[in-house]
Amino acid sequence: MLGRLRRLYGPRGWGAIAAFAVAAFVVVPALRLLVPEHSPLHLSDYYVLLLGKIMCYAMVALALDFVWGYAGILSLGHGLFFALGGYSMGMYLMREIGTEGQYRSHLPDFMVFLDWKEFPWYWAGSEYFWAAVLKVLLVPGLLAFVFGWFAFRSRIKGVYFSIITQALTFAFMLLFFRNETGFGGNNGFTDFKRILGFPLAHPGTKVALFAATALFLLLALIACRYLVTSKFGRVLAAIRDAESRMMFSGYNTRDYKLFAWTFSAVLCGIAGALYVPQVGIINPSEMSPANSIEIAIWVAVGGRGTLVGPLIGAVLVNGAKSWLTVVAPEFWLYFLGALFVLVTLFLPNGIVGALQGRRERAGRAPVLREKEAT
Amino acid sequence: MTAATRLYDGRAGASGLGHVVEPGAIDVSHGTILYVDGVTVSFDGFKALDNLSFALDAGELRCVIGPNGAGKTTLMDVVTGKTRPDSGSVFLGQTIDLTRKSEYEIARLGIGRKFQKPSVLENHTVFENLELAMKGPKGVGAALFDRRGSEREDRIRAMLERIDLVERMHEPVGRLSHGQKQWLEIGMLLMQDPRILLLDEPAAGMSDRETARTAELLLSLAGERSIVVVEHDMEFVAAIARKVTVLHEGRVLAEGSMEQVQNDPRVIEVYLGR
Numbered sequence: 001m002l003g004r005l006r007r008l009y010g011p012r013g014w015g016a017i018a019a020f021a022v023a024a025f026v027v028v029p030a031l032r033l034l035v036p037e038h039s040p041l042h043l044s045d046y047y048v049l050l051l052g053k054i055m056c057y058a059m060v061a062l063a064l065d066f067v068w069g070y071a072g073i074l075s076l077g078h079g080l081f082f083a084l085g086g087y088s089m090g091m092y093l094m095r096e097i098g099t100e101g102q103y104r105s106h107l108p109d110f111m112v113f114l115d116w117k118e119f120p121w122y123w124a125g126s127e128y129f130w131a132a133v134l135k136v137l138l139v140p141g142l143l144a145f146v147f148g149w150f151a152f153r154s155r156i157k158g159v160y161f162s163i164i165t166q167a168l169t170f171a172f173m174l175l176f177f178r179n180e181t182g183f184g185g186n187n188g189f190t191d192f193k194r195i196l197g198f199p200l201a202h203p204g205t206k207v208a209l210f211a212a213t214a215l216f217l218l219l220a221l222i223a224c225r226y227l228v229t230s231k232f233g234r235v236l237a238a239i240r241d242a243e244s245r246m247m248f249s250g251y252n253t254r255d256y257k258l259f260a261w262t263f264s265a266v267l268c269g270i271a272g273a274l275y276v277p278q279v280g281i282i283n284p285s286e287m288s289p290a291n292s293i294e295i296a297i298w299v300a301v302g303g304r305g306t307l308v309g310p311l312i313g314a315v316l317v318n319g320a321k322s323w324l325t326v327v328a329p330e331f332w333l334y335f336l337g338a339l340f341v342l343v344t345l346f347l348p349n350g351i352v353g354a355l356q357g358r359r360e361r362a363g364r365a366p367v368l369r370e371k372e373a374t
Numbered sequence: 375m376t377a378a379t380r381l382y383d384g385r386a387g388a389s390g391l392g393h394v395v396e397p398g399a400i401d402v403s404h405g406t407i408l409y410v411d412g413v414t415v416s417f418d419g420f421k422a423l424d425n426l427s428f429a430l431d432a433g434e435l436r437c438v439i440g441p442n443g444a445g446k447t448t449l450m451d452v453v454t455g456k457t458r459p460d461s462g463s464v465f466l467g468q469t470i471d472l473t474r475k476s477e478y479e480i481a482r483l484g485i486g487r488k489f490q491k492p493s494v495l496e497n498h499t500v501f502e503n504l505e506l507a508m509k510g511p512k513g514v515g516a517a518l519f520d521r522r523g524s525e526r527e528d529r530i531r532a533m534l535e536r537i538d539l540v541e542r543m544h545e546p547v548g549r550l551s552h553g554q555k556q557w558l559e560i561g562m563l564l565m566q567d568p569r570i571l572l573l574d575e576p577a578a579g580m581s582d583r584e585t586a587r588t589a590e591l592l593l594s595l596a597g598e599r600s601i602v603v604v605e606h607d608m609e610f611v612a613a614i615a616r617k618v619t620v621l622h623e624g625r626v627l628a629e630g631s632m633e634q635v636q637n638d639p640r641v642i643e644v645y646l647g648r
Contacts, residue, residue: 231506231520238495238506245493248454249566250481250512259514 008225017218024214029207045206049278052210054318055217056275061298061310062217063267066224068296069305070233071260072240073157077165078268079292080172081140085269086282087176088139090189091123092132093277097193109191110184120182129196136273137266144265145258152254152261166289173287188283195277206278213274217311220267224307227263236260297340303350312351400467400484400569407432407600408453408570413462415448415624422448424624425462430570435596437611438604439635440621441644446604447490449621450572454487455480466570482512486568490575492555496548500539500558503547504530507562530565536591537561553584560591570600577610589613620644 009017028051031043060082067073094108103112107119125131147168151161179185198205227233239246239253246253276282285291294317302313317339324332347354400407408430415423423445430436438446451457453464455477464472472480481487495503508526510516534540537557542550547558556576563571576592577585585607592601592614605611611618611632618635620628628638635641 227518230518232514232517234498234502234506235517238498241495241497242493244456244477245489245495246506247477248481248487249507249562250478250509252476252478252513255514256517 005222005226008222008229017221020214021218025211028210032207033203045203048206048210050322052206052213052278053275054315055210055213056271056278057295057298057318058311058314059213059217059220059271059274060268060295061302061314062220062224062307063264063271064295065299065302065304065307065310066227066267067260067264068299069307069310070228070240071236071257073257073261074159074162074296075165075261075264076162076289076292076296077169078264078295079289080165080169080287081144081265081268082272082275083172083176083282083284083286084140084143085136085272086276086286087183087189087272088135088269089132089273089276090192090282091126091135091183092129093192093195094189095127096195096197097191100193101191108184108189110179110187111182114179122182132273136269140265140269140272141262144262148258148261152257166292169287169292170289173284173289176284176287184283186284188281189276190281190283192277192280200277200280209274209278213278216270216274220270221307221311224267227260228307232256232259294336297336297343299350301339301343301347301350303347303352303354303356306350306352306356309350309352316351401469402432402467404468405431407434407467408602409463409465410449410453411463411465413449413452413459413464415445415452415457415459421624423452423459426621426625427462428619428626430600430602432569432600433597435592435601435614435616436603437615437618438602438621439606439608439611439618440627443623444621445624446621447574448624450487450574450602450604453480453572454485478512481566481568484567484569486563486566486571488556488559488563488571488573488576490578492552492559494547494555494558494562497546499544499546500534500550501530501543503558503562504533504565507565509565509567533561533565536564552579553581556580556588557584560588564595568599570602571595573601573603575605575607576603577605577607585610586613 028043028048031041032045032048035042060078063081064075064078067075097108099106101107101109101112103109105112107116111119119126151164156164175181176183176188177186183189192200194200195205195209198208200206228236235246235251236256239251239256243253272282272286298313298317299310300313301317302311303309317336320335321332324335343350349357406429408428410426410428413423413426414421422443426445426449428449438449440446448457452459453472455472455475459473466472466480466483466485470483472483472485475483495506498506505522505526508529510526531540534543537560539550539554539558539561542554547555550558556579560573560576563573573592577588580588589610592603595601603611603614615632618630618632619626620635620638620641622644627644628635628641630638
């Protein structure tokens with residue numbers, strides 16, 4: 001097993017992972033906590049938050065690449081699973097506020113505002129962190145499982161599947177916008193005070209959350225790499241390219257797609273749970289259809305079917321976003337649209353795909369070439 | 375009643391046939407491995423198969439010919455579970471009702487199918503194609519914790535030699551010629567270790583030499599496996615056929631040796647009469 005893990009990457013791959021680990025677990029915490037604030041090397045909370053946020057997005061991009069790049073399932077609703085993970089964690093964070101809210105009630109402010117006297121049944125147990133962890137995994141996982149079970153059983157694929165995932169996230173957004181749903185309506189959850197007793201405003205807590213995000217991102221990358229290099233990954237890619245061949249070879253392709261789909265949704269949920277305590281807010285706009293489309297753009301820019309490409313895509317696009325929305329906010333959407341068009345036209349395999357293609361042009365055929373399923 | 379038959383009766387029920395069938399095993403005690411009985415399939419009112427009946431003996435090599443739209447591919451679709459018949463039954467051996475099974479279950483029961491257009495995994499290597507097709511556990515759990523073993527490699531290597539692709543085993547299949555892909559697909563089928571092979575135009579797009587070798591391969595397989603070949607190439611059919619079934623408009627028009635069929639006036643009319 002250890003040998004198998006070691007062979008997941010070559011020396012360069014493990015070197016890059018080690019460099020990332022040093023940066024995330026040593027350099028960033030040191031620059032934030034140890035370097036004095038007036039020093040030019042000091043890293044402000046703004047950048048720690050920005051990097052932490054982008055790592056959460058990168059995890060979502062990784063999750064989407066796993067199903068889109070390797071199973072050929074394009075989800076345009078991954079923002080929903082991300083948001084559900086976020087809401088699961090958010091419920092716990094709301095309970096951690098205790099009676100320090102505006103109304104000094106043991107209920108969250110929005111419930112007082114609605115004149116509710118007690119927690120609705122589905123808030124039961126939300127004060128426990130372990131319950132939040134369970135929900136972070138189970139809520140997106142179960143929803144994806146049930147949705148996928150019906151969709152794959154009905155053999156819905158391609159653009160039809162994508163459209164239904166858009167509709168799904170849109171439906172949930174409308175549901176969460178309602179105040180009566182019990183998740184804070186369009187304001188969502190905010191004004192969090194602490195997590196596991198640690199104040200969220202404290203730099204140490206922020207750095208710890210940042211490091212936890214980096215850790216989970218690394219684990220997710222390694223887990224995905226394990227899966228795609230195992231026989232499971234070869235079967236999954238084979239289903240992507242020629243599903244009927246695999247069915248007539250004795251594979252229950254529905255099970256494979258369902259596993260990949262559910263796993264991907266769970267990864268999104270974890271990313272959402274790490275995102276919410278860092279940014280301090282979760283609301284239904286995270287479920288807007290446009291958000292999920294943006295995730296697909298990160299993957300396409302970086303290169304689908306490469307795992308590492310989507311990480312790079314998420315960093316580049318979100319880096320550009322945080323810069324452009326400050327410098328020229330009205331141009332951001334045009335930029336995003338133009339980027340998608342240009343990548344589709346000139347880099348159909350994304351940045352990493354293009355680099356690999358150059359290296360392998362003389363050698364192997366491109367790894368990812370969509371073939372019409374017969 | 376002897377003790378032995380009493381025991382049998384206890385297990386298989388008083389069938390009166392005097393033999394036992396393991397659940398899941400293919401019962402070919404009557405010499406027939408595949409029964410297609412009175413099957414009708416219609417698409418929007420067009421009858422692709424019209425009350426078609428067809429029986430295949432164990433170990434037989436059968437050719438199915440017929441003009442376009444005769445229902446040859448639909449027949450394969452029905453047997454492999456891709457298309458559900460509107461009426462009629464399809465049995466594997468005496469006991470297994472194929473109309474209730476899905477594609478992957480039918481494949482696991484031992485029916486392998488080659489498509490008209492070679493359906494191979496273009497982005498996987500030749501070796502991986504054979505490995506994925508190979509008989510064995512095919513569930514998600516098995517795939518997650520799968521480990522390659524030397525026994526498996528030996529079997530794949532033997533198949534690579536049989537289909538003449540040893541030198542190209544680590545190349546992606548997208549680079550093979552059409553004829554090589556056809557061979558690879560047949561190799562993938564054989565890795566499944568099927569009892570019945572359904573081959574849709576296995577010699578299409580092959581050179582004369584490749585066609586001759588394919589015929590040789592199929593003849594060597596007959597006997598141990600049952601084979602149904604759908605083919606347009608009459609020379610190829612003549613080279614391998616023992617018994618030929620002619621389909622026309624979803625029905626069996628004629629059945630018999632190549633010579634009988636070729637001299638059948640109805641067959642001549644269908645092929646030449648319009």
